[in-house]
Each structure stands twice: as C-alpha cells, then as structure tokens.
Amino acid sequence: MNLYEYQAKDLFRKYGIPTPLGKHVNSEEELVWENFPVVVKAQVLTGGRGKAGGIKFAENKEELREKGREILAMTIKGLKVRSLLLEERLEISKEYYVSVTLDRSRKGPVIIASTSGGVEIEDVPDSKIVKYWIDPTLGYSQFIGREISFSLHLPPEETKQFTDILAKIYSLYEGYDCELVEINPLVVLKDGRIVAGDAKVIIDSDSLFRHKDIGENPAERTELEELAYSRGYSLVELGGDIGVIANGAGLTMATLDGLTLKGLKPKNFLDLGGSDDVEKVVGAFQILKEAKLRGLLINIFGGVTRCDTVANGIVEARKRVGITVPIVVRLSGVNEDIGRATLKENGIEAYSDMMDAIAETDRLVNGQ
Amino acid sequence: MSIIVNEDTRIIVQGITGHQGSFNAIQMQKFGSKVVAGTSPGKGGTEVNGIKVYDTVEQAMKEGPNATFISVAAPYVLDAAKEALYSGLELIYILTEKVPYQDTMKIVSLANKLGKKVIGPNGPGVTSPFSCKLGIMPNQIFRKGNVGVISRSGTLTYEIVNQITTNGLGESTVIGLGGDPVTGMNYIDVLEEFKNDDQTEAVAIVGEIGGTAEEEAAEYIKNRFNKPVVSYITGRSAPPGKRMGHAGAIISRGKGTAESKVKALEEVGVKVASYPYEIPSLLKEALR
Numbered sequence: 001m002n003l004y005e006y007q008a009k010d011l012f013r014k015y016g017i018p019t020p021l022g023k024h025v026n027s028e029e030e031l032v033w034e035n036f037p038v039v040v041k042a043q044v045l046t047g048g049r050g051k052a053g054g055i056k057f058a059e060n061k062e063e064l065r066e067k068g069r070e071i072l073a074m075t076i077k078g079l080k081v082r083s084l085l086l087e088e089r090l091e092i093s094k095e096y097y098v099s100v101t102l103d104r105s106r107k108g109p110v111i112i113a114s115t116s117g118g119v120e121i122e123d124v125p126d127s128k129i130v131k132y133w134i135d136p137t138l139g140y141s142q143f144i145g146r147e148i149s150f151s152l153h154l155p156p157e158e159t160k161q162f163t164d165i166l167a168k169i170y171s172l173y174e175g176y177d178c179e180l181v182e183i184n185p186l187v188v189l190k191d192g193r194i195v196a197g198d199a200k201v202i203i204d205s206d207s208l209f210r211h212k213d214i215g216e217n218p219a220e221r222t223e224l225e226e227l228a229y230s231r232g233y234s235l236v237e238l239g240g241d242i243g244v245i246a247n248g249a250g251l252t253m254a255t256l257d258g259l260t261l262k263g264l265k266p267k268n269f270l271d272l273g274g275s276d277d278v279e280k281v282v283g284a285f286q287i288l289k290e291a292k293l294r295g296l297l298i299n300i301f302g303g304v305t306r307c308d309t310v311a312n313g314i315v316e317a318r319k320r321v322g323i324t325v326p327i328v329v330r331l332s333g334v335n336e337d338i339g340r341a342t343l344k345e346n347g348i349e350a351y352s353d354m355m356d357a358i359a360e361t362d363r364l365v366n367g368q
Numbered sequence: 369m370s371i372i373v374n375e376d377t378r379i380i381v382q383g384i385t386g387h388q389g390s391f392n393a394i395q396m397q398k399f400g401s402k403v404v405a406g407t408s409p410g411k412g413g414t415e416v417n418g419i420k421v422y423d424t425v426e427q428a429m430k431e432g433p434n435a436t437f438i439s440v441a442a443p444y445v446l447d448a449a450k451e452a453l454y455s456g457l458e459l460i461y462i463l464t465e466k467v468p469y470q471d472t473m474k475i476v477s478l479a480n481k482l483g484k485k486v487i488g489p490n491g492p493g494v495t496s497p498f499s500c501k502l503g504i505m506p507n508q509i510f511r512k513g514n515v516g517v518i519s520r521s522g523t524l525t526y527e528i529v530n531q532i533t534t535n536g537l538g539e540s541t542v543i544g545l546g547g548d549p550v551t552g553m554n555y556i557d558v559l560e561e562f563k564n565d566d567q568t569e570a571v572a573i574v575g576e577i578g579g580t581a582e583e584e585a586a587e588y589i590k591n592r593f594n595k596p597v598v599s600y601i602t603g604r605s606a607p608p609g610k611r612m613g614h615a616g617a618i619i620s621r622g623k624g625t626a627e628s629k630v631k632a633l634e635e636v637g638v639k640v641a642s643y644p645y646e647i648p649s650l651l652k653e654a655l656r
Binding site: 102104105107108109122135136137174177179204206207209210234236238246247248249250251252253254256257258259260261266269271274301302303304332333334353354355 | 442443465466467468469470473474476477478481504505506508509519520521522523524525526527530547549550574576577578579580581584600602603604605606607610611612613614615616617621622642643644645
C-alpha cells in the first residue's frame with residue numbers, strides 16, 4: 001500500500017528522521033502559513049507531480065491561496081488532488097538518494113544510496129550507486145551505515161547525520177513492514193543539516209493486521225476494484241469489455257492472455273481464489289453486473305474450487321443477477337462431469353478446453 | 369527417483385484441525401503420502417482421520433516426521449516455521465497466503481543457514497506421483513513419468529499437468545514455488561535437483577510476471593543444465609504496477625515483464641508456448 005508523502009513524513013517524524021517543517025492541508029480554508037516562502041505540494045500517489053505542475057512556490061499569503069487553490073483543482077495522471085502538503089522552502093546545497101527495499105533475487109533487503117539524488121534512481125549510472133544487501137537473520141547494524149558513507153565518500157561532517165538517518169530508515173522499513181522506504185532527494189542544507197526532501201513509503205498490504213494505526217488508502221482502487229475489494233474479491237480492472245471469472249491467479253492471467261492473443265479486450269482480472277462456495281460465484285456475477293460488458297467468460301480448473309459448486313453458482317446467478325450478455329463457461333478438473341450436467345439441465349453447454357471457450361467467446365461477441 | 373519428496377517423506381500438518389489442514393491431510397493420505405501426525409495447540413490427544421494430533425511439534429517428533437505442511441493463519445506462520453526449524457524438520461511447506469514478506473524473508477534466511485528446505489508460501493506444494501504429495505494439488509491429474517514441472521502458480525500448474533497427463537506423458541515431480549515476492553525454493557534450486565534426477569528427462573517451467581526469477585533460471589539453463597526445457601509465461605496482457613492476484617505478480621519500474629522472461633528463455637534455447645495447451649507438444653518434440 002502506497003502512503004502519501006504527508007503520511008510517510010509523519011512516520012519519519014515518529015522515527016526521528018529529520019523532515020522540513022510542514023502542514024497537511026485538506027481544503028482552501030486551511031491554506032494558512034507563517035514564514036514565507038512556502039512550497040505547495042500536491043498529495044497524489046504517483047511520481048512526476050513536479051513536471052505536471054503539482055509543486056509550486058508561494059512568496060506571500062495571496063500567492064499561497066492562489067496556488068493552493070490551483071493545485072487542489074488539479075488532476076495528475078488521472079488522480080484527483082485531494083490534499084496538499086505545505087512545507088518550508090529549503091536552502092538546498094546538495095541532493096542525495098537513499099532507499100531500503102526488497103531485492104527479490106537475493107530474498108532480502110537492499111539499501112541503495114547515491115550522492116546523485118533528485119532524479120529517478122533508474123537514471124543514475126551504476127558507478128554512482130552504492131548497494132548493501134542485508135542478511136535478514138543478522139539484520140541491520142551501525143557499521144553498515146559507516147560502510148555506505150565511506151563508499152559514497154561523504155565529507156566527515158555529514159557522516160554522523162547520514163548514518164543516523166540510515167539506521168532510522170531501516171528501523172522504519174522493518175517496524176512497518178515496508179516494501180520501500182525512499183528519500184529522494186535527501187537534502188543537504190546550506191547550513192549543513194540533512195533532511196528528507198521527499199518521502200516515499202510503501203507498506204506490505206499483507207502486514208496491515210499488525211499496523212492498525214495505518215488506515216487503508218482506497219484512492220489506489222477504481223470504483224469496480226473498490227466494490228470487489230469490499231466484498232472480499234481479488235479484482236483488477238483492465239478497461240476492455242470481456243468480463244472474466246477464473247480461479248487461481250495464474251490461470252486467470254492465462255485466460256486474459258488467451259483472450260488478448262485472440263484480439264479480444266478483457267475487462268478485468270477476477271480470481272475466485274481457493275473458495276468452494278456457491279455464494280462466492282454469485283457474488284462475482286453481482287460485481288461484474290456493474291461493469292459494461294459484451295461477453296463473460298468463466299474459466300475454471302477445479303481443485304479446491306469444485307466444478308459442481310461453480311456450476312450451481314452460475315445457475316443461481318442467472319436466476320438472481322440477470323446478466324444479459326453472452327456467457328461462456330469452461331469447466332475442467334474436480335467434479336467436472338457433475339458440473340457440466342447441471343449446466344446442461346439449465347441450457348448451458350460447458351467447454352472442457354480453455355481454447356475452445358475463448359474461441360466461442362470470440363464467436364459470440366464478434367459474430368464470427 | 370523423484371526429487372524433494374518420495375516414499376521416505378513423513379509429514380506432519382501444523383494446523384491440522386483447521387478446515388484446510390484437515391481436508392488436505394486426508395487428501396494427502398488418499399494420494400499415498402505418509403501423514404504421521406498433526407499439531408494444534410490445545411487439541412493434543414485428538415485425531416483427524418486416524419492421524420494423531422499433538423499440542424506441539426516437539427511432541428509430534430516421536431512419530432518420526434521429516435517434513436511439515438504449515439496451514440496456520442498468516443500472522444502465525446513465522447512462529448510455526450520457527451517451531452519446525454527448532455525441531456529439526458528438513459522440509460517446510462507453507463500453504464498459507466498473505467504472509468508478510470518480511471516474515472517469509474526471515475524464515476527462508478534461517479532455513480538456508482540451517483540447511484533446510486522451504487517451499488512456498490502461497491503455493492500448491494510438491495508432488496511426486498505416486499510416492500508422495502506434500503501440498504494441495506488435485507490427486508487425479510497425475511501420471512508417473514519423466515517430465516519435471518516447476519511453476520509459480522497453483523491452478524495454472526494443474527491445468528498444465530493435466531495437459532501433460534491427458535496427452536500421454538507423465539510427471540516425475542511437480543512443484544509450485546508460490547506466488548509471493550519471496551519464496552523458499554526457486555527455479556534454480558529445483559533445476560539443480562532435476563539435473564541429478566535420473567527419472568526426469570525434460571522440464572516445463574511455468575512462469576509469470578514479476579521479479580526476475582525466470583531470467584535467472586535462463587542464465588542457469590544456459591550454463592549448467594543439459595536437459596531439454598520448455599516454458600509457458602503468463603501475464604503478457606497485465607498492465608504495469610498492478611498486482612495480478614499473486615503478491616509477486618507485478619511489473620514494477622519496468623521490471624518483471626512477460627516479454628523480458630520469454631526473451632531470456634528463448635535466447636538460451638527454451639521453447640516458449642503461447643498457450644498452455646502447447647506445452648505437451650513442445651515436450652514431445654524436446655523428448656524426441
């Protein structure tokens with residue numbers, strides 16, 4: 001789960017990581033500030049807001065109101081700006097980069113640091129980047145901060161502050177089960193202090209049960225995704241017009257790929273998961289009823305989710321949900337014969353092969 | 369011989385009195401696996417389908433297990449895995465999904481240091497027809513044979529194993545690595561074992577978007593693997609930045625695309641199928 005900059009900076013303060021003086025603002029009425037100049041920053045969960053005009057400076061109260069209003073009315077990369085962060089304008093001398101994230105290949109955390117901050121880290125040459133891989137059993141220790149400072153050739157007056165910040169970032173990474181803690185830029189001020197210019201924190205959604213102080217950020221989901229999420233379904237909206245219900249993430253993705261290779265455009269990823277419940281099937285239809293579809297493909301390989309259960313769910317959904325577009329069903333695996341017989345009694349012919357079902361969907365939708 | 373599990377594998381189920389635990393303990397028994405005990409704190413002394421239930425893993429050790437099937441809720445997986453490691457179990461399979469990845473990271477790191485194997489979390493486990501199944505794969509899709517299967521998913525694995533079986537081929541060992549960003553065994557660990565397994569003559573790799581494990585497997589195949597490999601990669605149509613069901617199935621910052629994986633595998637001579645149903649014919653060609 002992505003955090004807004006202001007939320008990330010709240011966590012930084014909790015861990016003692018230096019941040020600029022700031023204020024989170026939800027409405028025009030709250031656009032009040034004392035010591036100008038001030039920076040007005042759009043709070044959106046996407047990068048590149050600076051280029052999009054989402055970061056502006058204000059020299060006085062009038063400018064603050066004007067620019068604050070302007071940014072509050074903006075939509076950046078499709079995301080509506082709902083709030084702002086007002087911050088003291090920093091006297092920047094240098095910009096560094098530091099982050100802690102998971103290295104999937106090494107199955108452990110990696111600290112990435114560079115003295116070339118303020119740009120996307122992907123654009124910084126490897127020769128200017130220092131990486132240190134943490135052993136998950138041994139964990140972090142102070143010497144790692146020294147190691148990285150020396151590798152970066154930091155001036156002695158910055159070393160203590162830098163290692164101190166690094167230790168705190170790592171504590172936050174661990175303490176809040178983060179996928180990423182990133183400070184870019186990490187700013188060295190003209191007076192020599194080091195502070196977090198920006199803050200990016202992503203928390204592992206699977207860990208939220210032990211971080212009750214962090215609320216959900218529903219802003220990351222579309223309406224359809226939010227509806228599905230609130231009812232306990234794993235759904236990703238893709239924008240096409242062929243609805244998909246399948247079981248298992250891999251098979252669901254394979255179904256989307258199959259449709260796409262046929263030139264059809266899937267509306268969604270919807271995984272019934274490891275359930276074996278008629279109501280779960282009916283519920284999936286109820287969600288997709290809210291989407292504009294030209295056809296609906298159900299692709300099941302029965303295991304924990306048995307084919308007869310899915311067949312009963314489909315029959316039940318037809319009675320209760322009223323989907324008017326063509327429905328194509330593929331059933332294979334556990335209890336497929338029972339499932340297919342149930343559907344046949346109700347006038348639905350189920351396919352046993354996934355490719356046949358995709359071809360039939362194409363035929364029904366495109367009349368071909 | 370198969371790899372990872374065989375007739376000498378003696379399984380306990382941690383969380384055997386739960387819905388998943390009891391159902392799968394019985395399914396594993398039906399397959400022919402030796403399920404020697406289960407644990408469930410506070411339920412020691414009871415039985416599940418004739419399987420003795422103990423309060424702790426330490427107590428269950430008197431049944432001589434060497435592997436565990438962990439089916440406890442996500443917040444308790446780290447504890448359950450440590451309990452298994454403390455008792456010296458050699459093979460830890462974790463069924464549970466939505467385990468915080470930092471917990472998994474610790475489990476895998478500890479197990480590696482102790483020389484133990486971890487499979488999962490969030491995968492269907494490992495099956496060697498018909499000597500042992502440690503996991504949740506449907507019993508009826510297998511036929512003993514010479515194809516090794518390594519996959520990151522569950523249902524898609526069944527789909528492909530079923531294709532292999534119904535097209536007259538069979539499997540040596542089938543393993544689902546799990547759909548999380550961090551898992552225990554990866555492709556290379558399993559390829560290493562298939563390399564030394566006489567029964568396995570060809571391998572099917574079922575990959576998906578996210579991470580670079582398939583690219584690393586390709587590198588390994590190029591330099592250190594001499595049996596034919598075929599593959600299917602799913603997620604070609606997945607948009608970047610979206611988690612496609614599996615926590616690990618995400619294209620982030622341009623990394624982990626299906627194109628990159630297909631390219632890496634094809635470059636080292638692996639035939640990559642466009643659709644799952646093409647796998648058996650690619651295998652037959654490779655085995656010729």
